């Protein structure tokens with residue numbers, strides 16, 4: 001798990017063109033959900049393309065602690081023998097979700113409506129993040145939570161012995177909160193209803209339907225109303241996880257700002273609730289094309305080609321798009337620093353409660369590299385002077401946050417001086433092959449002794 005080991009300083013040195021095929025790992029959100037829903041089905045779920053990053057491996061470990069059998073074949077295929085809805089055993093150990101907000105919040109939901117008591121913890125980053133956003137709605141089912149002040153981990157949840165179904169309007173745009181409530185609703189009798197004002201990633205809804213649950217989504221004046229009928233028997237699935245668009249963002253953005261580049265990222269998931277970054281980049285003038293668009297395993301997929309784009313302009317990113325690109329703002333700010341003009345990012349308060357305060361982390365590092373950045377509670381603004389104008393030369397803090405570490409490594413590919421991060425270990429949570437993949441494309445990203 002990140003945050004428990006020795007920091008690994010890293011350096012990115014300006015490089016020549018990036019070219020070739022970037023086979024990024026499987027989607028993190030879909031990987032977590034494959035393991036959790038597989039553990040709640042009756043029988044064997046088979047998963048290919050699972051992201052073998054630390055976040056997902058921690059979820060696999062947790063599913064074993066609840067009694068599911070989770071096995072990896074030598075060829076990288078995963079087999080999950082589920083215990084059925086309501087079949088979770090009480091773990092005899094603390095569930096350590098490492099760096100993963102998705103892991104801990106979804107698992108809390110899945111276990112909240114079973115008569116078991118579970119203690120959760122994480123690394124120094126996860127233990128700072130707010131959990132009341134999940135434990136508040138879980139209390140409505142009858143689940144009790146006791147944690148550190150401010151609703152922080154470590155925390156014990158005593159599951160509801162006789163859960164009641166819930167109707168809940170999610171107060172923040174969060175797929176993790178929505179998913180926790182839906183997973184809790186699986187063990188409650190009757191209909192659990194979740195309402196979200198802004199659409200967030202809908203992998204849980206799609207996968208629940210795939211596993212045979214009765215679930216509907218209706219667009220109404222209130223927002224998206226999702227209705228789940230509780231206590232289904234989930235049927236095991238064969239799941240091919242698409243490649244992660246949030247990981248694809250790094251080689252794509254690197255290609256856009258590095259002179260002469262031409263990179264193809266094949267088979268990435270392009271669910272509209274996840275693809276906001278690519279729309280934004282196209283609006284900025286990026287040379288980005290979708291090839292071979294298709295559907296795989298219930299998710300839209302395409303190959304994405306990104307070429308060096310010296311004429312990108314700053315834009316106003318619509319706040320309504322924020323949820324569909326929430327994890328991509330750090331790397332977007334790197335592109336914005338290499339575009340001409342102001343990129344305004346508004347309606348992004350959630351960035352302050354991720355693995356780090358991502359506005360603060362990026363603003364501080366970008367400023368140290370010579371970029372003009374202004375920020376407020378729920379907005380930030382980057383003023384770019386055009387391609388190749390960023391001086392670099394700084395060591396930026398990654399704050400136990402993989403997206404921050406990778407964003408600064410991308411920045412260093414087209415600065416005048418190299419860019420360093422103090423600790424690259426968190427990269428392994430979501431993109432364990434980042435360094436070799438970038439090196440294969442022609443980047444000069446390496447660990448420093």
Ligand SMILES: O=C(O)C1=C[C@@H](OP(=O)(O)O)[C@@H](O)[C@H](O)C1
Nearest residue numbers: 029102173174175176177326327
């Ligand atoms: O549901 C998910 O898989 C995720 C939801 C998002 O978090 P929020 O729900 O906090 O917005 C996102 O930032 C995270 O990387 C993955």
Ligand SMILES: C=C(OP(=O)(O)O)C(=O)O
Nearest residue numbers: 099100101102103327354
């Ligand atoms: C926010 C992220 O993950 P999580 O909330 O699962 O820690 C992310 O991967 O950018």
